Amino acid sequence: MLQQHAFSDGQQLALALASELAATLRNALDVQQEVVLAVSGGKSPVPVFEALREVELDWSRVIVTLVDERWVSTSDPASNEALVRQHLLQGRAAVARFVPMFTGQSSARQAEPLLNATFAALPRPFAAVVLGMGDDGHTASLFPASPQLDAGLAADAPACLAQVGAAAPTERMSLTLPAILAARKVFLQFAGASKHAVFAEALRGADRRWPVSYVLAQSATPVEVFHAP
């Protein structure tokens, strides 16, 4: 089931998505002792994080993790972990437990076994996975040109696989398609004309040129799309 929510600006989108995420987390907390929220990095999620971190819910039972990570230390401005620590794990959300993707190992590929063991121990299903989308149709770090894309889309893929990004830092770790779709609900957020054009293409059906299309072209997991011009 795919639902679209259109907003006239990014701030309205952020408030609505934060409110929907809060409701989704509260519903999951009613039936699970601990719940997982997996979020994206990049720039788009910042206003959502800043709204979400102030909502009232039992954050002590929320585990926050990442949908993908650039393989850089947290002191690097490109680090998705640093972004989440700075903008989401603050205020009421400061008591949430954070599970990072960056392990400090010298390559993402080398970190796969450790990270997959860590992710196997997380409570399932994840309450919510919040995706972004690039102008090239990538989502999480599932990039069209990544040599590991097919492995990341495979139904039997482990939760986390190293991938290759389109721009520096190219070395990435990503949740795979089956791990994304194992969530109770998937949210996709984007804004801007070029992303709207990619989204329109991706809605036509699963296509390797737009990895996000694999999230849209399935009906097993509910997907809610939040977009602004």
Ligand SMILES: O=C1O[C@H](COP(=O)(O)O)[C@@H](O)[C@H](O)[C@H]1O
């Ligand atoms: O590199 C990444 O890019 C995408 C899109 O970022 P945005 O700032 O254009 O929304 C993001 O979803 C992903 O987590 C990130 O690693």
